[in-house]
Amino acid sequence: MPLSQRSTLTQFLIEERRRFPEAxxxxxxxxxxxxxxxxxxxxxxxxxxxxxxxxxxxxPSPMDPTAAxxxxxxxxxxxxxxxxxxxxxxxLAGMAxxxxxxxxxxxxSHPRGxxxxxxxxxxxxxxxxxxxxxxxxFSVLRAPSAVACGDRPLAVDDFLQPGALQVAAGYALxxxxxxxxxxxxxxxxxxxxxxxxxxFKLTHPMVTVPEDTQAFAINASNSRFWEPPVKxxxxxxxxxxxxxxxxxxxxxxxxxxxAEAHRILMRGGVFLYPRxxxxxxxxxxxxxxxxxxxxxxxxxxxxxxxxxxxxxxxQLQPQGLHQRIGLVFGSKHxxxxxxxxxxxxxxxxxxxxxxxxxxxxxxxxx
Numbered sequence: 001m002p003l004s005q006r007s008t009l010t011q012f013l014i015e016e017r018r019r020f021p022e023a024x025x026x027x028x029x030x031x032x033x034x035x036x037x038x039x040x041x042x043x044x045x046x047x048x049x050x051x052x053x054x055x056x057x058x059x060p061s062p063m064d065p066t067a068a069x070x071x072x073x074x075x076x077x078x079x080x081x082x083x084x085x086x087x088x089x090x091x092l093a094g095m096a097x098x099x100x101x102x103x104x105x106x107x108x109s110h111p112r113g114x115x116x117x118x119x120x121x122x123x124x125x126x127x128x129x130x131x132x133x134x135x136x137x138f139s140v141l142r143a144p145s146a147v148a149c150g151d152r153p154l155a156v157d158d159f160l161q162p163g164a165l166q167v168a169a170g171y172a173l174x175x176x177x178x179x180x181x182x183x184x185x186x187x188x189x190x191x192x193x194x195x196x197x198x199x200f201k202l203t204h205p206m207v208t209v210p211e212d213t214q215a216f217a218i219n220a221s222n223s224r225f226w227e228p229p230v231k232x233x234x235x236x237x238x239x240x241x242x243x244x245x246x247x248x249x250x251x252x253x254x255x256x257x258x259a260e261a262h263r264i265l266m267r268g269g270v271f272l273y274p275r276x277x278x279x280x281x282x283x284x285x286x287x288x289x290x291x292x293x294x295x296x297x298x299x300x301x302x303x304x305x306x307x308x309x310x311x312x313x314x315q316l317q318p319q320g321l322h323q324r325i326g327l328v329f330g331s332k333h334x335x336x337x338x339x340x341x342x343x344x345x346x347x348x349x350x351x352x353x354x355x356x357x358x359x360x361x362x363x364x365x366x
Contacts, residue, residue: 009035009180009191009200016184026113027184030091030140031168034117035180035200037085038136038172041078041122042193045134045174074128075099078121078136092117093143094154096321098290103321105147105154114148115167116141116159120290123171124256133175135258139294140168156321163293163314170298171258181207181265183301188265209304210268213331217252217260218272225276229309229341233272257286261295261329265302270334274309275326284308284326288318292327305335310342 007015013028079099086092090111096103098120106112117140124134141161146152170182178193180200190204216237223231237249252269254260260271275284286292296306296313306313306329313327328338 006201006203008202009182012189012191012202016186026091027115027140027167029089030086030113030115030117031170031182031184033086033089033091034082034119034138034170035172037082037121038178038180039193039198039200040081040085041136042172042174042178044074044077044081045122045128048128048131073125075122075125078125082119082121082136086117089113091115093147094158095119096159096289097121098287098322101322103154103156103159112148112150114143114145116143118159118289118294120287123258123291124254127256133173133254133256133259133262135174135256135262136172137258137291137294138170139166139289139297141165142167159289159321160318162317163288163296166293166297169294171261171294173258173262175259179203179262181262181298183298185301188298188302190265204266207265207302209265209299209302209331211303211332213268213270213334214247215250215252215267215269216272216330216334217254217263217269218274219253220251222276222278225278226274227276227342229338230272230274230276232341233338257291257295261298264304264330265298268331270328270330270338272309272338273327282324284324286325286327288313288316288323288325289321292325295327295329299329303332304330305332307335307339309338311339 010032013031017023017025017028076099079097082097083095086095087106088110091113092106092115093112094103094105094116096118117138119136119138121136122134123137127134141159144158147154147158168182168184170180173179173181180191180193182189182191188207189202190207191200192203194201218234236243236245239245240248252263263269264271273286292306292313299306300314306327308326309328313325316325328335
């Protein structure tokens with residue numbers, strides 16, 4: 001291989017395509033367009049406050065949510081970059097963004113393809129102010145043939161496919177290095193951006209998530225709203241070696257779903273953003289289509305598990321483009337344990353989980 005023994009993302013995709021002689025190459029081209037968008041966003045993010053976090057501003061397009069005069073932010077600019085990188089190639093019948101209420105088809109000036117792209121252009125955008133990791137998430141679905149052929153307009157229902165039908169999913173992580181994690185249904189592979197060549201190089205082939213872990217991530221400030229099975233699980237972890245689990249756990253929280261997923265892919269762990277009682281009308285607060293489904297495919301391809309806490313995410317039939325759910329993902333055995341706790345909840349006993357974080361406090365406590 002030229003210049004390096006590591007495959008580039010392009011070389012990797014070519015090798016994958018050779019396994020399917022009938023493939024046209026459109027899928028490879030789509031993934032490369034997505035990776036180009038991620039490179040551009042990585043560059044913009046890397047400037048931070050040096051240029052307001054925005055970089056050079058492109059002229060607004062019809063798909064730009066800020067075109068009507070709303071001030072540009074790093075999130076909206078990232079959205080625009082994603083749209084511009086993918087709208088012209090002829091590989092897509094439509095796109096949907098977490099930043100827009102409705103999906104959109106391709107402009108008549110661009111050819112139409114057979115895939116649908118869903119994306120969250122910049123997950124964890126609030127981290128830009130404190131120079132912490134952020135990321136982009138994407139998911140690829142097949143478009144109905146009538147839409148791909150132009151026989152009927154694109155509709156919201158065309159995107160409402162269970163996660164198990166995803167053709168590909170991945171994310172880019174913007175940290176000390178920029179990484180591009182991808183699954184096309186044959187495992188999960190990680191690519192690191194080589195800043196000298198501007199190419200993603202394969203650095204983490206066939207990533208696997210350990211089945212067991214001693215690390216969990218949850219926003220403890222919501223503990224008063226947790227359902228009993230979640231409280232039981234967290235209390236058991238915090239009880240450490242003297243508790244029912246018989247081992248010490250570490251607790252992490254990054255406030256970026258992509259960064260949480262990446263840590264789990266690299267080291268194992270479990271992430272909980274569960275359904276709670278804070279808003280009884282909401283079955284959860286994690287986006288099914290733009291976060292849970294792509295993360296679910298990635299985790300399961302790496303040997304992990306993604307769940308609502310009650311059952312597999314990948315089997316859910318979406319009810320809306322911006323549907324929210326509870327999400328638990330990570331090391332398989334821990335996620336399965338949390339599911340069991342939802343199936344067989346039991347009343348907590350204070351003596352069982354005497355932990356400093358959640359125990360009652362008093363000046364006169366024994």
